[in-house]
Amino acid sequence: MRRPTLSRFHAILLIALGLCAVAWWMKSIVVLVVVAALFLVIVGLGVAIPQMRLFGPFLCRGKEDRRCVALTFDDGPDPRSTVPLLDLLRQSNVHAAFFCIGKRVAAHPELAARIAGEGHLLQNHSYSHSNATNFFTLARLREELNQTQAVIQKSSGTTPGCFRPPMGLSNPRVFRAAQELGLKVVGWTARGLDTRIKDPDRIVNRIVRGLKPGAIVLLHDGNIPPERLLLTVKTLLDRLKGLGYEVVRLDRML
Numbered sequence: 001m002r003r004p005t006l007s008r009f010h011a012i013l014l015i016a017l018g019l020c021a022v023a024w025w026m027k028s029i030v031v032l033v034v035v036a037a038l039f040l041v042i043v044g045l046g047v048a049i050p051q052m053r054l055f056g057p058f059l060c061r062g063k064e065d066r067r068c069v070a071l072t073f074d075d076g077p078d079p080r081s082t083v084p085l086l087d088l089l090r091q092s093n094v095h096a097a098f099f100c101i102g103k104r105v106a107a108h109p110e111l112a113a114r115i116a117g118e119g120h121l122l123q124n125h126s127y128s129h130s131n132a133t134n135f136f137t138l139a140r141l142r143e144e145l146n147q148t149q150a151v152i153q154k155s156s157g158t159t160p161g162c163f164r165p166p167m168g169l170s171n172p173r174v175f176r177a178a179q180e181l182g183l184k185v186v187g188w189t190a191r192g193l194d195t196r197i198k199d200p201d202r203i204v205n206r207i208v209r210g211l212k213p214g215a216i217v218l219l220h221d222g223n224i225p226p227e228r229l230l231l232t233v234k235t236l237l238d239r240l241k242g243l244g245y246e247v248v249r250l251d252r253m254l
Contacts, residue, residue, distance in 0.1 A: 012042060016039040057185070070248055075101060095118075096121070100112065125148070127147040190209070191217070
């Protein structure tokens with residue numbers, strides 16, 4: 001297995017330790033406190049902001065050589081919303097990546113099979129989607145990822161190549177567990193905050209503001225009212241077409 005490379009987190013940690021040693025030698029408690037506080041702030045931001053790539057190679061954007069974007073949907077499969085979404089995507093001749101929760105795949109294997117059968121990607125979004133995932137031990141993370149890999153393989157015959165951590169939160173253990181399974185850790189370029197914002201137009205406007213060639217767009221099909229999801233996706237596809245963007249499948253853009 002390839003040894004992990006030095007991440008930005010490790011580099012910043014070494015710098016912080018060096019500065020703390022200097023502050024200790026100078027007997028400056030103020031400098032020591034300031035260095036420690038800045039380090040904690042940077043780590044906190046790195047946990048929550050994938051684009052910082054603090055702990056590892058978070059993929060938040062694809063190839064920039066042409067005007068294309070990739071649609072990704074989290075937290076499914078959800079029979080209420082995923083089924084009509086698949087109908088819409090088929091009618092629009094659009095393929096997306098679905099970052100699925102393992103226990104939902106286990107509950108709806110026929111829906112996972114349909115997603116793969118219609119040319120979409122099924123990817124790993126952990127097994128339980130626990131709010132405490134970022135505090136899991138490495139062993140627990142391995143179990144979460146392995147369970148999801150197995151249930152997706154069993155239900156659809158496909159093996160995920162990507163992992164998106166729940167809520168996009170990360171730490172060094174997340175990247176180590178993913179690397180052990182050969183999984184790329186995927187974030188996003190633009191997201192609509194569609195789990196909080198109710199108005200489809202506001203969701204789409206927020207996504208469009210973050211668009212750029214190679215953008216990875218984050219939406220959700222799990223726990224989203226189907227009417228709102230369909231209107232959001234229809235509006236987004238129309239806006240993308242009007243802006244001259246082509247929608248391509250995630251793996252073909254990465």
